[in-house]
Amino acid sequence: MVRYAFYPGCSLDVSAVAYDESVKAVCAKLGVDLVPIADWNCCGATEYWGHDALIAQALIARNLARIDPELEQVTAPCAACYLNLAKVDRMMREVPAAAERVNRALAAGGLHYEPGRVRVRHLIDVLYEDVGRERLTEASTGSLDGLRVAPYYGCQVVRPFCDNDDSEQPVRMDEVLTWLGAEVVEYPVKSQCCGGHMSQISENEAFELIRRLLDCAHRSGAEVIACMCPMCQLNLDAYQGRVNHHFGTGYHLPVLFFTQVVGVALGIEHDVLGIGREIVPAREALRAHGATVVAAAEGGRDVP
Amino acid sequence: MTEVTLLEEVVADTPHGDRLRGCMQCGSCGGSCPNGAEMDHTPRALFAMLFAGQRDEVLSSNTMWQCVSCYSCTTRCPREIPITDLMYTLKRMAVGAGVARHSDAIALARVFTNMVERYGRSFEFGIATRYLLLHHPVAALKNAGLGLKMYGHGRMSLRPTRIESLDELHAIVDEARTIEFAERNPGGVTW
Incomplete structure (x- = not known):
């Protein structure tokens, strides 16, 4: 089994702790060996790039440089973290002068990164390609039972560094969830933007972007939205009430991380997957498909 | 000694920024932008202003501050211009020049x-x-x-x-x- 360096990123420590919990539970169940990068630091998100370019690059490269030399691949579940790692690795490969500057900065901390040394992959690719259809299908307990899921990819997993899925209408999460027994609904806005940090700096603009995504999921008949980015989850879940208030709408769409949905399919207890941490509760939708029955039978502490 | 234009500065400060010189003003960027309606100028228009040497107008535009880093324009640009990264560069320059809008x-x-x-x-x-x-x-x-x-x-x-x-x-x-x-x-x- 291939071992992967693991970059969790700051959100998975706190606001997206459910992503962290479900990633670890799912990977343990599937035999995907994740080795956290020792003493990793923040990737700088999108903020650093507009603030100071070389510091942004060096902070990201510090994480790449700290990857265990025996490991050849790194995976990150957070979209922004994944993008940043992939972006700096590619920039250093393509622009030698930029790589030289970054390594001069790293050298002050006794570090060095050889461009291209590790392959940066999003976790969905590890599940799709390395675990693959056969093993996922075998591991499925059938507990998703046709749960209608809107697959929301957001921006930064599929653009611009993804070269193995479509950047406009990606399908990899659709396929993984379908293999596991979900009914993936048509969701044409699957790679449109949630507004990212706009919810912090220009609320009304963010609310309109969030509304479009909720509206499309609602009209497609989805019971839950599955996402792969902490910022997307925060915007669609935590701000859903304020969006409803702003537009006079009544959306009630639980937003789970795709790994939580995968975990339910694998029969992992809901508590272990961090289900219940979402602001718009998902338990009712899961219960409608009997998913809690499986969890309870395995000793889950499902809240009624 | 000739003065360094804003275009030259922006190109120099952005990896693959030289591709900007190949911009054919097609407007794919503005058409792709989920937040374009909030911008003073679409990226296409902003680049036209940049080519025309309108330093102050470019740096005081709100365009780069409305960018949500979704990389739609970067991915779709037929000339492979790193538009999102150019927006980051323009943010840094606007702050440096003391004329940033947001x-x-x-x-x-x-x-x-x-x-x-x-x-x-x-x-x-x-x-x-x-x-x-x-x-x-x-x-x-x-x-x-x-x-x-x-x-x-x-x-x-x-x-x-x-x-x-x-x-x-x-x-x-x-x-x-x-x-x-x-x-x-x-x-x-x-x-």
């Missing part, structure tokens, strides 16, 4: 980068409170209930997490800053 975006970036340099990690609660209380006291009230809900769901920590080797990180950050300063001031300018 004070909230700048404030959030300052608070965020301060936290990261202090702890090595982001500190969401610290960022939210410091940024909102200082810049959006009304929004802070509106979001207080949300913050409590996040806390109640185990999604907010009141204490920051520090990385262990902060000295190493600070040495790297300081060196990066020194390199950039030296590049901007090749004659060894002192303050």
Whole structure:
């Protein structure tokens, strides 16, 4: 089994702790060996790039440089973290002068990164390609039972560094969830933007972007939205009430991380997957498909 | 000696920025932008202004501050221009020139980068409170209930997490800053 360096990123420590919990539970169940990068630091998100370019690059490269030399691949579940790692690795490969500057900065901390040394992959690719259809299908307990899921990819997993899925209408999460027994609904806005940090700096603009995504999921008949980015989850879940208030709408769409949905399919207890941490509760939708029955039978502490 | 144009500066400060010179004004960028309606100028129009040498108008445009980093334009651009990265470059230049338009975006970036340099990690609660209380006291009230809900769901920590080797990180950050300063001031300018 291939071992992967693991970059969790700051959100998975706190606001997206459910992503962290479900990633670890799912990977343990599937035999995907994740080795956290020792003493990793923040990737700088999108903020650093507009603030100071070389510091942004060096902070990201510090994480790449700290990857265990025996490991050849790194995976990150957070979209922004994944993008940043992939972006700096590619920039250093393509622009030698930029790589030289970054390594001069790293050298002050006794570090060095050889461009291209590790392959940066999003976790969905590890599940799709390395675990693959056969093993996922075998591991499925059938507990998703046709749960209608809107697959929301957001921006930064599929653009611009993804070269193995479509950047406009990606399908990899659709396929993984379908293999596991979900009914993936048509969701044409699957790679449109949630507004990212706009919810912090220009609320009304963010609310309109969030509304479009909720509206499309609602009209497609989805019971839950599955996402792969902490910022997307925060915007669609935590701000859903304020969006409803702003537009006079009544959306009630639980937003789970795709790994939580995968975990339910694998029969992992809901508590272990961090289900219940979402602001718009998902338990009712899961219960409608009997998913809690499986969890309870395995000793889950499902809240009624 | 001829004056360095803003176009030359922007190109020099952006990896693959030289591709901007191949812009054919097709407008795919503006058409792709989820937030284009909020921009003073679409990226296409902004680049036309940049080619025309309208330094002040470009730097004081709100366009780059409305960019949501979705990379749609970058991915779709037929000339492979790194438009998102050019927006980051224009943000830095607008701040440097003292004409940046979106004070909230700048404030959030300052608070965020301060936290990261202090702890090595982001500190969401610290960022939210410091940024909102200082810049959006009304929004802070509106979001207080949300913050409590996040806390109640185990999604907010009141204490920051520090990385262990902060000295190493600070040495790297300081060196990066020194390199950039030296590049901007090749004659060894002192303050």
